[in-house]
Amino acid sequence: MNAVASYFVNPMESEASAIARGLRRRDLDLLDCVIEQYQHRLLRYLIHLSGNRELAEDLFQETWIRVMERGHQYDGRREFSTWLYAVARNLTIDYLRRKAPVSLDGLMENEDRAPHEPADPRPSAWDAVAQSQETERINAALAGIPAECREAIVLRFQDELALEEMAAVTGAPLGTVKSRLYRGLNMLMRPLKGTQP
Secondary structure: OOHHHHHOOOOOOOHHHHHHHHHHOOOHHHHHHHHHHHHHHHHHHHHHHHOOHHHHHHHHHHHHHHHHHHHHHOOOOOOHHHHHHHHHHHHHHHHHHHHOOOOHHHOOOOOOOOOOOOOOOOOOHHHHHOOHHHHHHHHHHHHOOOHHHHHHHHHHHHOOOOHHHHHHHHOOOHHHHHHHHHHHHHHHHHHHHOOOO
16 A cells, blocks of 8 residues: 555545545645655656756755645646646746756756666566666666656656657647657667667
């Protein structure tokens, strides 16, 4: 049972509704449970999105502050993770706009380093597919594709979001999300198969 579900005793109430209600009350115990449940996925997403672990950690903290400040805006109609990722994505884009006018495609122009992976004791679908030796090779291949395509791959396969949830996080139409995912997978397969682009 996840941390948030165990926090609430009403089995008829959905997790999303319980989180929405708790955020409206500014319930710090709920926030602790939600952070515990989503911290690894969120940090991993921010690292891949920003390409910089230190920046990702700062954005991680800022995201949770924003969740507490604007939690009343979460209505519980969508999955909490979808809303959380959208908050994190918007903070990342806002930070990068203030720092230097770059597009999401330009987030990781410095490809000298592969993104860092935070420790996550829970296995994901991504971990099941990527053996420990392959993780470095996959991360290097991911670093070589455009940021929007990389984001689509990470959201779909690492964070296991549905296509509709990905569209809500990125604010892009569903067709665009599908296109980015398809293009990204094609670009990712070239280096993994050992062929040249």
